[in-house]
Amino acid sequence: MPLSDDIRVVVAIDFGTTYSGFAFAHKANPKDIITQDYWNGREGEGLFKTPTVIKYDDSYENVESWGLSALTKKSHRSFQTSSKPLKWFKLYLLGSALTYEKPFLPDVLDYKQVITDYLEKLGEGIKSRLKMHWNDVEFDKQVVVVLTIPAEFDDDAIAIMRKCAFNAKLIPTEYSQNLKFTTEPEAAAINSMDTLKNEHKLGPGDLFMVVDCGGGTVDLTTQELLNDDELNEITVRTGDDCGSYNIDRSFIEFLGDKVGKSAMDLYEKDHYVNLQNIVQNFLGGFGMSKYLQSRIRKKFWEDDVPKISVPDLPIISIMRGAVKYGLTGKIKKRVLKWTYGTIAVRKWEPTDPLELKLPNGYIKVFEKLAERSHQVSTVEEVTRFFKPYSLSQQKMNIDMYITTLNDAKYLRDVKLFRKWEVNLTGVDDYDDDNTITFTLKFGEMEMFATAKNKAEDVQQVTFKYNLEAPLNKMSGIIRSETL
Known part of the structure; x- marks a missing residue:
């Protein structure tokens, strides 16, 4: 998708497990990709990356050093801290897929905070470097950041990376389109x-x-x-x-x-x-x-x-490729990793399991939106229509469910994936035309949602996810207001 007229520069960040780096280019000279090759005052020797390491003070509240300096900096003995450099913290994003012992983190630190702190320090270096080349470029408005992620990152990990990038001041708003993701391969x-x-x-x-x-x-x-x-x-x-x-x-x-x-x-x-x-x-x-x-x-x-x-x-192939992608x-x-869908309610039929029959004679069934292993275009959209219960309803929750099955039929076959919250405005009557058009884009690394009322007014859609919940764990089933 072409860059908007407002964008001037693309920055790619390779946030690695052991080493990290960045590269950038101006869209006026897209073939002139510059890769950062000096860190903490050192340059040459192929220093295209710096260690993904961060060191805090004794209280683990303030960052003392990061990158190369976190491993090489020598403090005066009287001021030497007892905290140890933290590394491998990116692996926490693998959640239950992590197959060996988790890296050390002190009890007072959450891995999301450590990732945020590291990205913020890296971001400060990026902004300083861009100023050296284009002093008039406004980072929040005219720069697209492309974050590369491992192929096995799931949707939760990507959502957490977006939250960390926002907290690290890499983007002006949490859902800014100036942050994009692509896999490292x-x-x-x-x-x-x-x-x-x-x-x-x-x-x-x-x-x-x-x-x-x-x-x-x-x-x-x-x-x-x-x-x-x-x-x-x-x-x-x-x-x-x-x-x-x-x-x-x-x-x-x-x-x-x-x-x-x-x-x-x-x-x-x-x-x-x-x-x-x-x-x-x-x-x-x-x-x-x-x-x-x-x-x-x-x-x-x-x-x-x-x-x-x-x-x-x-070592720089991923960074340069991410710039070109941006x-x-x-x-x-x-290719989709999951089968995605919502829950619909219909009349129970004799072929349905008796134990799933609701007291009112209905049953909840899985309504598929997109199928696992299916190739989807980056511009492909799926549209569904929802109707509010009443004129007084201010918000509508649209729940999305996922499964590894391509033939899932019932609620027991799926798990809750995301809760989308739609603010309702401009609802002045309640008839057959009073519907919300809800559209999802599946082809990007992240899903994007838009909602419109019958007057084509765009409604605010909020992506609900629980950053405190463990990654890759079964979520509780919550009934949607749209059912």
């Missing part, structure tokens, strides 16, 4: 486009897999190249908790299993292709490892998949 795929076309002769309709071996996770996606360098995501995004801290036989076996399954099993029947036509695109901090590259070539892909591409600087919006379609 997607960004890398965009950045590798020229190499894939020129070196490996990929054209429209060809597929390639992105293997992102980062410091803390391994992410995989398969993409289809379209005309005009646009991409379709083919496989459901996948990822796991494994990285460069575990360079041993079990890791190599894990990666082989993961890539084998992704290459052979994750294709939908309509997208099956010969593996000889796939380019494996290696990137990420760990992707720079010559040891890893040689083992992968020898053990897994030398015979089956001879086309392996490694960017010259994998400038051009190259992702055309994405």
